Amino acid sequence: MMRLNLKQRVNNTALPRSKPLLPVLEAIVNSFQALEELGTVAGKFIRVTVERDSVAFEEDAESVARSPINGFIVEDNGVGFNDPNMASFLTSDSDYKAARGGKGVGRFMWLKAFGRAQVESTFGNGVLRDRDFVFSLGADLSDAGATPSVRSVRLTKVILKDFLTPYKEDSPRSLDIVAQRIVEHCLAFFMDPDCPSVTLVGPGESFDLNDYFGKYIGDRATNHTFVAGGHSFGFRGVRLYHVAERANALILAANKREVRSLKLERSIPTLHARLEDESGEPFVYLGFVTGEYLDGNVTTERTGFMFPDAVGEVQSVLPMLTLDEIRAAALNLVRDDLWQFIDKLNTQKAIHIENFISETAPQFQPMKRYWNEILEHVPSGLSNDQLEIALYKLQHEKQVELKVRGQEILSEEPEDAAFDGYVQRLNEFMDELNDLGKAELAQYVAHRKVVLDFFEKSMRVDPVTGKQALEETLHKIVFPMRKTSEEVPYELQNLWLLDERLTYHRFLTSDKKLARTKPLDSDSELRPDILIFDRAMAFTEDDSPVSSFVVVEFKRPERRDLKSDNPISQVYGLIRELRTNRFKDVFGREIKLQSQTIPAYAFIVCDLTSYMERLAEDAGLQKTPDKLGYFGYNPQLDAYVEVLSYIKILRDAQKRNRVFFDKLNIQHHTDPQEP
Numbered sequence: 001m002m003r004l005n006l007k008q009r010v011n012n013t014a015l016p017r018s019k020p021l022l023p024v025l026e027a028i029v030n031s032f033q034a035l036e037e038l039g040t041v042a043g044k045f046i047r048v049t050v051e052r053d054s055v056a057f058e059e060d061a062e063s064v065a066r067s068p069i070n071g072f073i074v075e076d077n078g079v080g081f082n083d084p085n086m087a088s089f090l091t092s093d094s095d096y097k098a099a100r101g102g103k104g105v106g107r108f109m110w111l112k113a114f115g116r117a118q119v120e121s122t123f124g125n126g127v128l129r130d131r132d133f134v135f136s137l138g139a140d141l142s143d144a145g146a147t148p149s150v151r152s153v154r155l156t157k158v159i160l161k162d163f164l165t166p167y168k169e170d171s172p173r174s175l176d177i178v179a180q181r182i183v184e185h186c187l188a189f190f191m192d193p194d195c196p197s198v199t200l201v202g203p204g205e206s207f208d209l210n211d212y213f214g215k216y217i218g219d220r221a222t223n224h225t226f227v228a229g230g231h232s233f234g235f236r237g238v239r240l241y242h243v244a245e246r247a248n249a250l251i252l253a254a255n256k257r258e259v260r261s262l263k264l265e266r267s268i269p270t271l272h273a274r275l276e277d278e279s280g281e282p283f284v285y286l287g288f289v290t291g292e293y294l295d296g297n298v299t300t301e302r303t304g305f306m307f308p309d310a311v312g313e314v315q316s317v318l319p320m321l322t323l324d325e326i327r328a329a330a331l332n333l334v335r336d337d338l339w340q341f342i343d344k345l346n347t348q349k350a351i352h353i354e355n356f357i358s359e360t361a362p363q364f365q366p367m368k369r370y371w372n373e374i375l376e377h378v379p380s381g382l383s384n385d386q387l388e389i390a391l392y393k394l395q396h397e398k399q400v401e402l403k404v405r406g407q408e409i410l411s412e413e414p415e416d417a418a419f420d421g422y423v424q425r426l427n428e429f430m431d432e433l434n435d436l437g438k439a440e441l442a443q444y445v446a447h448r449k450v451v452l453d454f455f456e457k458s459m460r461v462d463p464v465t466g467k468q469a470l471e472e473t474l475h476k477i478v479f480p481m482r483k484t485s486e487e488v489p490y491e492l493q494n495l496w497l498l499d500e501r502l503t504y505h506r507f508l509t510s511d512k513k514l515a516r517t518k519p520l521d522s523d524s525e526l527r528p529d530i531l532i533f534d535r536a537m538a539f540t541e542d543d544s545p546v547s548s549f550v551v552v553e554f555k556r557p558e559r560r561d562l563k564s565d566n567p568i569s570q571v572y573g574l575i576r577e578l579r580t581n582r583f584k585d586v587f588g589r590e591i592k593l594q595s596q597t598i599p600a601y602a603f604i605v606c607d608l609t610s611y612m613e614r615l616a617e618d619a620g621l622q623k624t625p626d627k628l629g630y631f632g633y634n635p636q637l638d639a640y641v642e643v644l645s646y647i648k649i650l651r652d653a654q655k656r657n658r659v660f661f662d663k664l665n666i667q668h669h670t671d672p673q674e675p
Helices: 006-011 022-038 061-066 083-089 106-113 175-185 187-191 209-216 292-297 323-359 362-377 384-410 416-459 471-478 567-580 610-618 646-663
Strands: 045-052 069-076 114-123 129-135 155-163 197-202 205-208 222-228 231-241 249-254 257-263 282-290 507-510 530-535 546-554 600-605 629-634 639-644
Touching: 006 106, 022 045, 022 069, 022 106, 022 155, 022 175, 045 175, 106 114, 106 129, 106 155, 175 187, 175 197, 175 205, 175 209, 175 257, 187 209, 187 231, 187 249, 187 282, 197 209, 205 209, 209 231, 222 323, 231 292, 231 323, 249 292, 249 323, 282 292, 282 323, 323 362, 323 384, 362 384, 416 471, 416 646, 471 546, 546 567, 567 600, 567 610, 567 639, 610 629, 639 646
Parallel strands: 045 197, 249 282, 546 600, 600 639
Antiparallel strands: 045 069, 069 155, 114 129, 114 155, 197 205, 222 231, 231 282, 249 257, 507 530, 530 546, 629 639
8 A cells, every 4th residue: 555645745745736737637648658558459548537526517518618617537547556557646746657757756747636536446357356546635545456357348447536726616517628738738649650549528518639630730841850969859740720729839858758848939920820821810839849858857747847947057077968959950851841931031030110100219229130030039010109118228237248258358469460450340349339329328318208298298288187296296207306416327318408518416305304314424304305415526625526506496377376375586585505514525535515616506487477477576487588598696505596388398398309300300389389
């Protein structure tokens, strides 16, 4: 009898959620092996019956097909549970079927995914015997002896009952998909000319799997061999039609069973989508790899291999052939099988990418020098948004590669004899660097266009509420709130909307109390909308690390209640209080804003209501030539002040950037009232 802690053994058996049918497939493989053991006889068969929840007995065929599967019955007329096979069944990790790839653990997977397995086996030659028992965590198999048969034919049933969570929920419900999984997992058995008859049945449905294999797989399969690391492998390329869930993949099989499935799109991105055959019918391509090296290195549960995925993952005295090396060799045969389909997809992809760059994303024009790499690495069938991300990633990768190559070239000390070659490599590098620099600049210009479009939309009146965006929304476009320049990437700082010079600064804080703003060392409770310390371009007399500071105050568009909230008085008060405070930067150097050599700049962003215009005029500010803002200088505070309306910010930024948009062929918005 079995002497082991069965519950713990089942707990230690690995069964990924992604393979809920694996216990059933193992039972089917056992049936194939039982028939092989029987030898050459006529009439061999396997029948797999799917049992569904109660809804399966409704008359609605569609409801039946959608109802959950709760069990399977696997029948065959092989050798059955004779004494040697029963002894092997009662031995954990039995090596009885080792020569055929058996690991002696398949039955433990039954209890991993099902509440119990019921076995009914009639076996023998001439004189038949029966052996019936229930296999469960609490079962006693001491009485699983054979008795004289009351049945008339040799037949073994393995009944898997009570499909368990989460495998039941993750199992496919469609009998069509179950049929595909059986054929794919047992492909080597179906390829055998002596393959027995295999059928799959369920409530109201039936599949002849031999016919399915011949019609949709076998007749169109290709056969190859290849060598990797001194080991020989077989390769068979098959097409699967009418599949709903499978992707183009490379299948690594061991002992006639699928073990690893590697999506081909990760190695050949063009194969991201389904293919179409010569008559336009869609199919999925699977490349099956077999070989003694795979048979000898499969893990106990047949869910992986014992060799490493890549070189260097496992330290070994002797070099081991890796998964990556096997895949690389097999991919050459995939390309041989699918070259015409890959060429067709690449042509369609090239047209899509060319149109996208020309019409929508001209910032990627310089990337065309890497056209072959774009076609190789960018998947087919992407939307424009997905394509833009893919091109951006490739552009970033090329920039990193170029920086590494540049460091190598510039660190060389060429000898006189090799100087010409060095100069040539340097010129080629600079040419490529210039192109990528153009692409990066174009990307930044395109970003500005998006920001301006969003800024303009945010200024519009909401048609439902009749209100304009809050100042907080527009503030966030210029710079995120409650952040500092050390927390926000440079490309997300849109200070250029106010003034291009603000882009280059030493430190910025946005809507945060200065006393809680790192790295500043301050006791001030001030919380300016935006405070910027500019970089010191030279040492000043008092050795301050800044050359100026800037305050920015935002007011909600169309705000008219400014009598008690005069923004000009506010910024003047801010400047006075800032000049009475002391700050230290991250290096511990004092920022001395009290010095009259450090000027202050103030930007007030608001709408020019009639009352705001009166406030500006009372403060002695002058109107800008376009009548959309005010400016002036306060000598007592050594402060330059600008009042900028939202429309002025938008129009000025559009004008400054228009030439760049035109060069990139990006259409810009033109306000009909613009002078």
